Amino acid sequence: xxxxxxxxxxxxxxxxxxxxxxxxxxxxxxxxxxxxxxxxxxxxxxxxxxxxxxxxxxxxxxxxxxxxxxxxxxxxxxxxxxxxxxxxxxxxxxxxxxxxxxxxxxxxxxxxxxxxxxxxxxxxxxxxxxxxxxxxxxxxxxxxxxxxxxxxxxxxxxxxxxxxxxxxxxxxxxxxxxxxxxxxxxxxxxxxxxxxxxxxxxxxxxxxxxxxxxxxxxxxxxxxxx
Numbered sequence: 041x042x043x044x045x046x047x048x049x050x051x052x053x054x055x056x057x058x059x060x061x062x063x064x065x066x067x068x069x070x071x072x073x074x075x076x077x078x079x080x081x082x083x084x085x086x087x088x089x090x091x092x093x094x095x096x097x098x099x100x101x102x103x104x105x106x107x108x109x110x111x112x113x114x115x116x117x118x119x120x121x122x123x124x125x126x127x128x129x130x131x132x133x134x135x136x137x138x139x140x141x142x143x144x145x146x147x148x149x150x151x152x153x154x155x156x157x158x159x160x161x162x163x164x165x166x167x168x169x170x171x172x173x174x175x176x177x178x179x180x181x182x183x184x185x186x187x188x189x190x191x192x193x194x195x196x197x198x199x200x201x202x203x204x205x206x207x208x209x210x211x212x213x214x215x216x217x218x219x220x221x222x223x224x225x226x227x228x229x230x231x232x233x234x235x236x237x238x239x240x241x242x243x244x245x246x247x248x249x250x251x252x253x254x255x256x257x258x259x260x261x262x263x264x265x266x
Contacts, residue, residue: 047066063112063115068120122147124149163175215234
């Protein structure tokens, strides 16, 4: 069963969420790292918790909204942590890829590790209960241990490989305030990352060649103009 996407909010005309000008940006709710070991200076603390207000939306409904409102065909997925909802995202991304959307995604996880091992997490007693409940929906499989902990298999390497083939650009790495990039130095020159440690990964070429290909701002801008 495909879970619903857990949506915190949208920005229909974002100028700082990827290349090409205005983009339709969504914020998914829930970030394990935010609750356990948050990135200092994270701009979206309200997205960490899995509890509280949010909107559940199907891939079909969000696809319809994007077709009607994202006339520029540019889409960005932020968080929270989008990789936690890969199972729900893949049906949407398959549709958008066929529709010619340029899709950018952000993650605090390391892209190489995601492709090699997928994504897993062990929930333990004392952690947020809403996290456990949501991960039971998002995960491919899970196992409840005798001590009450739950081992979640959130995504497989094969799922990550498909995701790489469907999106265009992945910004990976945690935000580091000591390496912060200012808007005047970066976004106006084609960058749209928060700190200099974050990488721009050409995901489709990476999936096709089987090796990581990193993008540069000038090449991204040229590609978006074609």
